[in-house]
Amino acid sequence: MTGLLVFGQTGQVARELQRLAPDAVFLGRDRADLSDPAACAAAIHAVRPQAVINAAAWTAVDRAEAEEAAATVINGAAPAAMARACAALAVPLVHISTDYVFDGHGDAPFAPDHPTAPLGAYGRSKLAGEQGVRAAGGPHAILRTSWVFSAHGANFVKTMLRLGETRDSLTVVADQTGGPTPAAEIAQACLTIAARLQADPGLSGPCHFAGAPDLSWADFAREIMAQAGLACTITDIPTSAFPTPARRPANSRLDCSGLAVFGLARPDWRAGLQAVLTELGQSRGTRG
Template identity: 70%
Template sequence: MILVFGQTGQVAQEMQQLVPDATFLGRDRVDLSEPEAAATAIREANPSAVINAAAYTAVDRAEEEEALAKVVNGDALGAMAEACRDLGIPLVHISTDYVFDGSGERPFTPIDPTRPLGAYGRTKLAGEEAIRAAGGPYAILRTSWVFSAHGANFVKTMLRLSESRDHLRVVADQIGGPTPARAIAEACLTIAQDLQRAPEKSGVYHFSGAPDVSWAGFAREIFARAGRQVNVEEIPSTAYPTPAKRPLNSRLDCSDLAVFGLQRPDWRSGLDEVLTELGAI
């Protein structure tokens, strides 16, 4: 039995469709602001593997609530990892490109230095460090620009705005790989199963959609595939200020995924599936 932390998030909802017999723990059952509750849940369930698809993800609010974000994204992961280590089972954890500073244009590799720009990235990095320190079998899967038919995400925002506007200003100097939540869920399950047989594959991996694109380019593709007549005006990040600074370069080198037989998903195919699910095409 696989134990999944998260229930209402994008990846967790996709995972429920893929493995409905897994146990999913939402905030109503385990509040990650109480780290020991997560460890207790793991010990009581005694699963074959744990996947953490839960997190404090309010990037801008984290600038004011870094202490809380640190508990959820950092301390809780340490408690999970120690419980998994004691049971001898793998922990698969979803992390983020925000652990990097977004400099340059080269895709970041899993071993590149981490330099988070803001509170959210710092707290996610704290979680990664806690997992590694625990010493059990693990995989940290850094991803980016997640989208699906569930929850709040860029695709759904663009579709909503297109209902009332035919001209949108979208940031063009942030480049990354949009990633379908379904693909992340599938990758997590594959990795969790593989680590049970081969714990020596433990480590940090990158998983993002291909090809890399700007937010403006992503928006144009959404409108084109959904048949929406919207003009996209490219703007720099400085024209759309936010409390938390976003990395300009979110490109991720995903070549190490080959050890699990995985490769970067084509986000355009994933986009078609999401638009179909939403009834937008």
């Protein structure tokens, strides 16, 4: 897509966007620090793009519990400022959000219009961003996703591979369920949605995009080990056996049926995992 401005440069989705849209303008912290919302808005007015994707965020879930004010500026005030700037220029904004805006109760997938009720500081900060984007009144999509993984940065897949190469067994939480989502698929979805919003701003609103099928972290870990050929046994444990500063949703399932209006469908994360493992294998080979 020409005329695209992306906030984010080194994150998982931003890295994949650089592959798919190399001609886009990418703003890292050195050019647009999300802790300065006014600077983010100024960057949009300076570039005057045809569409904006916000792929930058505070993602340190546990640290947000102690630094909620800082997280809320980055995840709340900055996207709101971006959205107001986009609305002033009548250009669409695709803002990436999270399943953490929900309370994680029950076992049914959360629909886009389900009432939000975040469990912790990170979820509250992301919800503040959603509210700011919506309030700006411009063409927008709030793309909620879950369990993001790629060959880049820190994520569950890379952690499991690192541990699985040196250990015979691991314990992994089995009472949290969701859909792992390849960052590459999120990036492609963002581009598709941005283009559709340019043609039809009436499609604005929240939408859900997560990989299929849903499963537990423990079962996800088993598939990682199987595809990577690692003889590491995974033992189920409850969330209570792995305490963290921030509460995690037990149910991260997202109802993605609304993707059809964008011509999208839930990606099969197993194929995405295979692609990531192939990429990591190639990178290990070049280093070796």
